Amino acid sequence: MEKFIICVGMALIFLMLVTLVRVILGPSTIDRLVGVNLIGTKSTILIIIMGTLLGRVDMYVDIALAYALLNFITSLASARYFQRSRVVPADEPEDQEGVSC
Amino acid sequence: MLDSIVVILLSLGVVFFMGTVNGLLRFPDFYTRMHAAGKGDTLSSILILLGLALFTFHHPSVAAYLTGFKIIFIAVLVFIASPTATHALMDAGYEAGIEPWAGESDDNGEECR
Numbered sequence: 001m002e003k004f005i006i007c008v009g010m011a012l013i014f015l016m017l018v019t020l021v022r023v024i025l026g027p028s029t030i031d032r033l034v035g036v037n038l039i040g041t042k043s044t045i046l047i048i049i050m051g052t053l054l055g056r057v058d059m060y061v062d063i064a065l066a067y068a069l070l071n072f073i074t075s076l077a078s079a080r081y082f083q084r085s086r087v088v089p090a091d092e093p094e095d096q097e098g099v100s101c
Numbered sequence: 102m103l104d105s106i107v108v109i110l111l112s113l114g115v116v117f118f119m120g121t122v123n124g125l126l127r128f129p130d131f132y133t134r135m136h137a138a139g140k141g142d143t144l145s146s147i148l149i150l151l152g153l154a155l156f157t158f159h160h161p162s163v164a165a166y167l168t169g170f171k172i173i174f175i176a177v178l179v180f181i182a183s184p185t186a187t188h189a190l191m192d193a194g195y196e197a198g199i200e201p202w203a204g205e206s207d208d209n210g211e212e213c214r
Contacts, residue, residue, distance in 0.1 A: 001104055005156075008111045008149070015115075015122045022125050022134075030194045031131055034138050037186055038125065041142055041179065042118070045149050048172060057157055058164060061171045068178055075186035083193035 002053065009049040016042050033078055040071035103155060110152030117145035130202035131194050139187030143179065150176040 016039050023035035044064045051060025124137025154172040157165055 001107075001156075004108060004111070008115055011115050012118070012149075015118055018122050019125060028131060028194075028199065030190060030197065030199070031134060033190055034131075034135055035125065037190065038121070038138050038142050041146055041183060044175065044179075045146060045153075048150070048153050048175075052153060052156065057172075058168045061168055061175070065171065065175055065178070068175055068182070072178075072182040072186055076189050079186070079189040079193040083196045 005049060005052060009046060009053070012042055012046055012049070016046075030079075030082060033075070033082070037071070037075045040067075040074070044068045044071065103159060107152045107156045110148050110155065114145045114149035114152065117141050117148065121145060131199050132191070132201055135187060135191050135194070139184065139191075143183040143187075146179045146183065147176050150179065 019035050019038055019042075023032050023039070026032045026035060044067050047060055047064040047067060048057065051057040051064075054060075118141065121137055121141030124141065125134050128134045128137055150172055154169045154176070157169040157172060159165075
């Protein structure tokens with residue numbers, strides 16, 4: 001059972017690294033924010049998995065709760081900032097060949 | 102019995118998270134990526150958290166029950182907060198003027214975003 005939970009944690013870490021590809025080469029800023037929000041939510045779960053493996057869930061669950069709240073506040077604040085500032089980098093392709101979408 | 106339920110819940114969570122990452126990488130548009138990220142992220146988080154809470158109930162004591170209920174409370178918090186954050190990000194993208202994805206391809210056969 002311990003080995004299965006270790007495998008679940010390693011699968012979560014691998015998928016979070018794959019998500020980091022979208023964060024790195026996302027075309028606009030809000031795409032990066034979506035990826036960061038997803039990684040933050042999975043970090044909450046990864047903290048609880050670490051607590052389960054180390055046998056101290058009662059301590060790690062409080063850290064995970066604080067992390068979930070902090071991730072929610074961060075997402076709301078960054079979304080509100082980009083809604084007010086309207087900063088989105090140009091991700092539309094250049095119309096060089098008469099391509100009209 | 103309890104172990105098999107935990108294994109099923111954790112496996113379903115990992116499978117849904119794989120679908121989420123696949124959609125986040127391969128969908129063509131901001132709105133469609135947001136669709137995949139919001140739904141799959143919430144569902145896989147809740148499944149994995151319920152599995153870990155049931156695994157905490159393995160050794161019955163008062164402290165273990167309290168820890169399990171705290172994990173279930175985190176699941177309820179994710180169930181409320183994650184759609185709210187998804188809606189806020191979607192609204193920010195819409196207000197910033199991101200164009201929705203129009204179609205598959207143009208006349209030249211090239212993909213246009």
